[in-house]
Amino acid sequence: MKIGIIGCGNLGTSILEGIATKMPEIEVFASKRNINSIEKYSSEKVTVTSDNVALISNCDVLILALKPYTVLPFIQEHKEYLDADRHTLVSVATGISIEEILKSSGSNFGIYRAMPNTATAVNESMTALSSNSDPLNRGEFVAEIFNGLGTTVRIDESLMDAATILGACGIAYVLRFMRAMIQGGIEVGFDAKTATQIVSQTMKGASELILQNGSHPEQEIDKVTTPKGCTIVGLNEMEHSGFSSSLIKGITASYKKINNE
Ligand SMILES: NC(=O)c1ccc[n+]([C@@H]2O[C@H](COP(=O)([O-])OP(=O)(O)OC[C@H]3O[C@@H](n4cnc5c(N)ncnc54)[C@H](OP(=O)(O)O)[C@@H]3O)[C@@H](O)[C@H]2O)c1
Known part of the structure; x- marks a missing residue:
């Protein structure tokens, strides 16, 4: 099986790097009209072309x-x-449906939609993947490509906009949360660099607790909230100011916007 990446810009190049690292036995063709920026990837297994x-x-x-x-x-x-007996089409484009791709390509193609986020750059993407009933049954292979860039979850296409909000826009929500924590850290005495280091590793640790333990966030919160202690006082103060509510409202506002409501 050979993979072609058409449009090796920001995301396409991340995908190329992921395949070259995690699936080194696979032959890849990578294209863009001006190939200067991707020529360095050319190798025995990677063909760079504008054709x-x-x-x-x-x-x-x-x-x-x-x-x-x-x-x-x-x-x-x-x-x-394009040949439906040979080619599987995988689109990472935001907002283009499987139905639209099928109409353009002709029937019988296996069509996949993938929604990664910018953490592809560090192989930590959360990629949502949906497809039609692919006649060539290549779902596992396609998932393997995106697993090389992080983690993949299969979803129904009707949830693709929701996945775009939670996973792709989600990076920005989390980063804004981190920025606020860093600002708080500076106010209680740290320089920006140290505050950023503490907050970043704390975020990573909190994520790993959930991912590795499979626990609910509130279970992990219970472990650090001593009765009458400083953590619960701070958490409750955040909630009085609308912390959870503002995040939920932001997510639903983004979702309305993506649906032109
Ligand atoms: N960046 C992300 O994290 C992210 C996340 C989720 C989804 N997406 C989706 O991914 C897609 C690409 O986004 P991006 O940020 O990577 O954009 P980008 O950096 O602009 O990449 C697009 C690339 O396509 C190339 N191109 C244009 N016409 C071409 C043609 N006819 N043949 C071959 N290559 C062609 C361009 O290079 P030349 O001008 O040299 O041809 C350009 O490098 C978008 O649809 C976006 O919605 C991106």
Whole structure:
């Protein structure tokens, strides 16, 4: 199985790096119109090209990492080179549905939509993956590609917008939360660098507690909230100021926006 990455920009290049590191036995073709920025990836297993027709004719799984508005025109333009018995189409473009891709490519293609986040750059992405009933049954292979960039969860396509909010926009919500903690840390005495280090590792540790223990956040919170202690006083003060409520409201506001409500 050969993988083609069409549109090796920010995300496409992360995907290329992930495959080269985690699936080194797989042959990859990577394209963009100006290949200067990706020539350094050229190797025995990686072919860098600006020729999309050559890429399509050489590869089985085609990852479309183009800007959203260019995805459907690209498929229409290259329709004559696409073969449903061979090619699986994987789109990472925000907001382009499986139905729209099917209409552009013709029926019978296995189509996947993947929604990673910017943590692909450090192989810690949360990628949501959905598909039609792929006749070539390549779901595990496609998941393996994105597992190379972090973790993958299979979802119904109807939840793709919700996954975009929680996972992709979620990076920004978490970072804003971290910024606020750092600002608080500076107010209680740390310089910015030390506060950032403490907050970043604390965030990582809190995530690992949930991921590794499989526990509910409140169970872990119970372990650090001594009765009448400083943690519960601080937590309750945050809640009086609308902490949980503002996060939930922000997430639902983003969700309304993505749905043009
Ligand atoms: N960045 C993220 O973390 C992230 C997360 C989730 C989803 N996405 C989605 O991923 C897609 C790409 O985002 P991005 O941030 O990586 O954009 P980007 O950096 O602009 O990458 C797009 C690349 O496509 C290339 N390109 C344009 N036309 C082409 C063609 N005809 N053939 C081959 N390559 C072509 C461009 O390079 P040339 O101009 O040299 O051709 C460019 O490098 C978007 O649809 C976005 O919605 C991104």
